[in-house]
Amino acid sequence: MGRKNQGILSGITTAALAAVMTMAVPAISNAETLLQALSSAYSNNPELNVARAATRAVDEGVPQALSGYRPNVNASGSLQQTWTDTDVRNGPDTSTDIGSGTLGLNVTQNLFRGFRTANGTKQAEAAVLASRASLLNTEQNILFSAAEAFMNVLRDQALVELRSQNMTFLGEQGRATRDRFEVGETTRTDVAQSDARISLAASQLNLAQATLNSSRAIYQQIIGNQPGNLKQNFTADRLLPNTLDAALAVALSDHPAILAATYNADSSSFNTKVIEGELLPTVTLEGDVTRTYNFDGATRQRDSASITGRINIPIYQGGRVSSRVRQAKEIEGQRLLELDLTRQQVRASVISAWGQLTASRAVIVAAEAQRNASQIALSGVIEEQRVGQRTTLDVLNAQQELQDARVNLVSARRDQVVAAFALVSAVGKLNAQRLGLSGQIYQPEEHYEQVRDKWFGLRTPDGR
Template sequence: MRLPTRLLTALLALPGLVLLEPAHANDLMRVYDLAVDNDATYRAAQFARDAAIEARPQARSALLPQINGSYGYSESREEGTEAFQGTPEQPIDRDSTNRGLTVTLNQTVFDWAAFQRLRQAGEQVALANTTLRNAEQQLVLRTAEAYFAVLSATDTLRSSQAEQQAVERQLEQAQKRFEVGLSAITDVQEAQARYDLTVANVIQAEQVLAQAREALTEITGRPTQDIATLREEFPLPSPDPANVGDWVANAKQSNLDVLAARHNAEIAARGVGVARSGHLPTLGAQAQYQDATSDGSRFSGEAETETVSLQLTVPIFAGGATRSGVRQAIATREQRHAELDAQERLVERNTRDAYQGVVTGAARVKAFRQAVVSSRTALDASETGLEVGTRTAVDVLNAQQQLYAAERDYLQSRYDYLLSVLRLKAAAGRLTAVDLQEIDALLIES
């Protein structure tokens, strides 16, 4: 069922909506590509991931050989006198040079804390990758929301301007009928009041559109004056699978917020192992090579020393810090498990809400589409009744207001439906740029 041609013509042929840049079909992916390159939130998430993945090589380094080298050089000069027992003092004037090279290799043999930190770092890397995937998914959703917000605000402005023009015509007709004695002054006053209200609505709609464009610019980094619009009709498929329980089950397994909470719980569990390792001994091996040279007027020589050793460190008492650290780590682990449980419950609720949003959204689109047609018919009947004297000017104004309200609700319901589809996929952890491409196919040139 199509919108009446007369109404569409009135909406699309309004002044004040000059297109500064031509919009093209498949414009949504262009906007998304700009968001990928310029969105500050997404770029921050990328850098955060790059920083977080360094946790694994840093943790691994504690288990690999540590080699250090040092070199020392010194010069000294000695002046004065010296005497040995039974001999007179003799003047001395000596120069000496000392050189020393030391190379030390340390290798961890057993350190349970280092092993646990390595496993913990693996979970931290997994968490970083999951967080970035979530940022990518949220960028898809934020782009669609900002894009449709601009379209919705543009529709509202056009509809408000069309309503203003229609009410202005009614005001002019009411004044003419009053001048020839065919209506009362109350009809003019009512029309004037409605016209003043439409002027205020247009001003508000202009402000909302400006704010929506700024929000889209914040994501893309570039100002956008006009974008491609949705075609008048498009399919409204039901969720697949059609069972909300299947969506909830998938969300509990694949939702990115749930996966992040699981990684946090595993990181906290590894933290308990790290804390308990404070009670365990550590064993390390060391190999050292030294080359020392001394040159002087009295003593000189060269010596090379090679040393291999094992060092066992056994913790005896740390003032209670180790036990306190274990209790703290256990509490943190339980906190993360509670947060995981809360996140799973939140995801279940959000998934059910999104599923209902898709189901009821399709029904709302159809209902509002029919409401527009019915309101158009009611307006035509009111205008005819006004001409024959069975309806008043107030009836026509009410019918006009109802028509434009229904038209705005219908246009908004289409965006709400598409966003509900995206939110449902996001809840299940399945939202990608491919989903934007499918919506992109529904766009037409503005």
């Protein structure tokens, strides 16, 4: 029985270690790598595509604001038919039938709008910059979620393999215990203890499989395809700052969430000036050209043209504009408070992520030591059981401790990779360009340049 248990242990140990090491050195040449999964998420993730579409929509605010500098041209036309009957008391009755038509062209050019066009353009440009920063923040959140989903599937696959191997070991141990019971070398209690551990292992295996299915579903949602053979060949360590102070300095100056909040505050400030401009005079220049046709037997026409300068000086609007100015100032203050809040949140995220990464590295060292010690302990307990110095329960306990150590090691290795990505994300540097992802990098500036100075046209740059 001792040699049989040792053979089982040796096989299970080799397979278990292989399962754990798949997180670092897989042997499958056609496996999907972490960088490939991140590239897929970058290209296919629906949330990221929604954010890109939103950024393109914000770009249109600039040409809308610039339209205030451009003339408005309107054409008009009308047809009129007039019938008149006149009943004269001491003379003949008369009637007339007159038709007329009018064509007109009106051109209106704003000369002064209380600086609303200039400030509106600056507001729209600040909104574009805020939208780009928000897009970059969404991008790094998606990439972090993709990395986390990848590592979760890799971890859960390893855990299912470990739970399955544990079932095999306990099954063999249970059969050996029943054989010994039949020849009177052990008791019914030992058999019951073995059966109980087998049942526990079965429930753990079922739970591990359910967790893996959930992780696979999340993987497909974020990355866009079903996970197959995964290969973890990349860590974010090269992107990490050397010290916590350096991480904080980079995050507080360059984090896209902080940049977005800053540009939103700028946009809100310009919006206040736009509304204040409604209290200033408006100067416009209008030009009209009209041609009138009269159809009264012989066609006659009359042409006219005029140029009109107008000035409109607002005096009182019922308090509506004043209220909007006050409201805009409150919103501006709110945006500044949100900026301070975002800085505090980023700072807390960096410190937390730094602590998580430091702790995960220490956990791996402890987990490896636990795994090695538990391996030696199980081998010794099996050998001592063979000579009658240990019970079946001792073997089961030693196997459970080894199983726990292996599970801890798999989880710790996953946690270290995820913590590294979390720190890069907290610093604000987790993006496709720094990761070197394959495929085309989305450039929001291209769409902006295509639409900024468009005077007309209904089609979007991509042809819709």
